[in-house]
Amino acid sequence: MIESILFDLSGVLYDGDQVIPGAQQAVQRAQRSGIEVRFITNTSQKTRQNLLLHLHSLKFAVEETQLFTAVDAARQWLRQRNLRPFCLVHENIIGEFADFDQHNPNAVLIADAAEGFHYHSLNRAFQLCIAGAPLLGIGYNRYFKSGDQLVLDAGAFIKTIEFGAGVEAVIVGKPSVEFFKQVVASTSARPEHTLMVGDDVFGDVEGALNVGLQAALVRTGKYRPGDEDKVSGDFNTVDSVTEAVELALNNRG
Numbered sequence: 120m121i122e123s124i125l126f127d128l129s130g131v132l133y134d135g136d137q138v139i140p141g142a143q144q145a146v147q148r149a150q151r152s153g154i155e156v157r158f159i160t161n162t163s164q165k166t167r168q169n170l171l172l173h174l175h176s177l178k179f180a181v182e183e184t185q186l187f188t189a190v191d192a193a194r195q196w197l198r199q200r201n202l203r204p205f206c207l208v209h210e211n212i213i214g215e216f217a218d219f220d221q222h223n224p225n226a227v228l229i230a231d232a233a234e235g236f237h238y239h240s241l242n243r244a245f246q247l248c249i250a251g252a253p254l255l256g257i258g259y260n261r262y263f264k265s266g267d268q269l270v271l272d273a274g275a276f277i278k279t280i281e282f283g284a285g286v287e288a289v290i291v292g293k294p295s296v297e298f299f300k301q302v303v304a305s306t307s308a309r310p311e312h313t314l315m316v317g318d319d320v321f322g323d324v325e326g327a328l329n330v331g332l333q334a335a336l337v338r339t340g341k342y343r344p345g346d347e348d349k350v351s352g353d354f355n356t357v358d359s360v361t362e363a364v365e366l367a368l369n370n371r372g
C-alpha cells in the first residue's frame with residue numbers, strides 16, 4: 120500500500136532545464152489522487168528559493184513545505200551544535216549560510232562547490248578536519264547528470280577529505296537515516312507505505328530501503344544499465360517517474 124511518494128528532483132523530474140517527458144503529468148496525477156507528495160533533494164547548487172522558482176518555472180506545483188533539501192539539513196545540524204562552519208559550497212548558496220559566524224571555523228561543510236573545489240579550498244578543509252573539526256557532507260553522491268554529461272558531485276570530494284584527514288563525514292542529505300525520517304514524519308504515512316522515487320541507486324534507493332521505505336529506481340537521469348544490480352533488497356526498476364506513479368496508484372490502500 121502506498122500513501123505517500125517522495126520524489127527526488129534532478130534525474131527524476133528534470134535534467135537541468137529539461138523536464139523529463141511525462142514528469143509534470145505524473146506529479147500532478149499523484150497530487151490529484153490524494154497521495155501525499157514530498158520532494159527531497161541533495162542538490163546544493165541552488166538556494167531553496169531558487170530551487171522552488173526552478174520547479175515552478177518547469178510547471179511543478181511544489182509547495183514550500185513539501186520541499187526538503189540537504190542544504191537545510193546541514194543548516195539545522197550546524198545550528199543545533201552552534202558551530203562556525205568553513206563552507207566549501209557553491210557560490211550560488213553562500214548566502215544560505217550568511218547568518219553563521221564563519222570566523223575561526225570549528226566545522227567543515229562540503230556541498231557541491233563545483234569550480235570552488237581547488238587545492239587551496241580542499242586543503243583548508245583538510246587542515247581543519249585533521250585538527251579535529253567535524254566534517255559535514257551533503258551526500259555521498261558520486262556524480263549527477265548535467266545536460267547530456269555526467270559530472271562529479273560532492274561525494275567524491277568528501278571522500279578526498281575523509282581519506283586525507285583520516286576522518287568520517289557526517290552525511291546530512293540522502294542517504295542519511297535522519298533526513299529520510301524527517302521527511303516521512305512530515306506526512307501522515309508510515310515508512311512502509313511511503314515510496315521513494317529516485318535515479319541514484321545508492322542515495323535514493325538503498326537509503327530509502329534502509330529506513331524501511333519502498334523504492335523505485337527510474338531509468339532516467341544518471342541511471343546506467345546494471346545500476347539495479349548494485350544494491351540488494353526488494354525494489355522496482357521503472358522506465359520513468361510516470362511508471363513509478365502508476366505503480367503507486369495501483370497499490371493504493
Ligand SMILES: [Mg+2]
Pocket residue numbers: 127128129130131317318319340
Ligand atoms: Mg537525482
